[in-house]
Amino acid sequence: MRRIFHRFPNIIDLEFEVNRPFGAFLSCLKALHNSHQTTRPGPDLVKRTVLVEVATNKTAFEPIDKVPPFEHDVTEAIDYRITLQDTLLKPGGKVPFSNNAFFLRVQDRGMKVECSVVKEGKHGTLDAMDLKTLLTGACQ
Numbered sequence: 001m002r003r004i005f006h007r008f009p010n011i012i013d014l015e016f017e018v019n020r021p022f023g024a025f026l027s028c029l030k031a032l033h034n035s036h037q038t039t040r041p042g043p044d045l046v047k048r049t050v051l052v053e054v055a056t057n058k059t060a061f062e063p064i065d066k067v068p069p070f071e072h073d074v075t076e077a078i079d080y081r082i083t084l085q086d087t088l089l090k091p092g093g094k095v096p097f098s099n100n101a102f103f104l105r106v107q108d109r110g111m112k113v114e115c116s117v118v119k120e121g122k123h124g125t126l127d128a129m130d131l132k133t134l135l136t137g138a139c140q
Contacts (some may be wrong), residue, residue: 003070005055005079008103009118014128016115020139022108026071028139029080029106033064038089045089046097050134055079080104084126084134100124102131 018025033052038045053061054070061081070078086098101120106113115135117128 003055003074003078004058004105005061005081005103006058008079008105011118012116013119014117014132016117016132016136017109017112018115018136018139019112021111022075022106022113023071025106025113025139026074026078029135030064030071032082032138047087047089047094049085049087051083051085053081053083055081075108077105077107080106081120082131084124084131086125098125100126100130102128104131104135 020028029052032050034049036047036049038047040046052064054064054067055078056062056067064080080103082102082104084098084100084102085096086100088095088097101124103118103120105116107116115132117131119126119128
């Protein structure tokens with residue numbers, strides 16, 4: 001069974017493979033949901049939050065923690081929308097800094113998965129290579 005989004009773009013920004021079985025990679029994506037990391041690119045701290053949504057009813061996305069378990073039902077392909085939200089942590093409070101959204105299609109290729117990434121819109125400071133770096137680092 002496939003869990004895909006019918007309006008997934010036809011023009012792909014980046015395709016790459018990850019040497020993990022399909023089920024293990026899906027579990028890794030589920031673990032990434034609502035995770036965050038903090039970096040200091042300059043004088044201020046920046047918190048990056050990862051939000052993972054999964055395709056539902058072929059027309060929409062829902063947060064992965066609101067959807068019943070599906071890892072064992074999906075066998076071919078699954079579409080995600082991954083949002084990376086950057087927030088500046090200043091002494092005066094939090095300031096939203098950047099919001100990057102990506103479509104991700106994960107396809108089963110035996111003992112590895114093929115990932116296709118498309119950036120949603122033109123806003124934000126990250127690109128498809130940044131998402132690849134995040135996914136391969138978290139799921140290796």
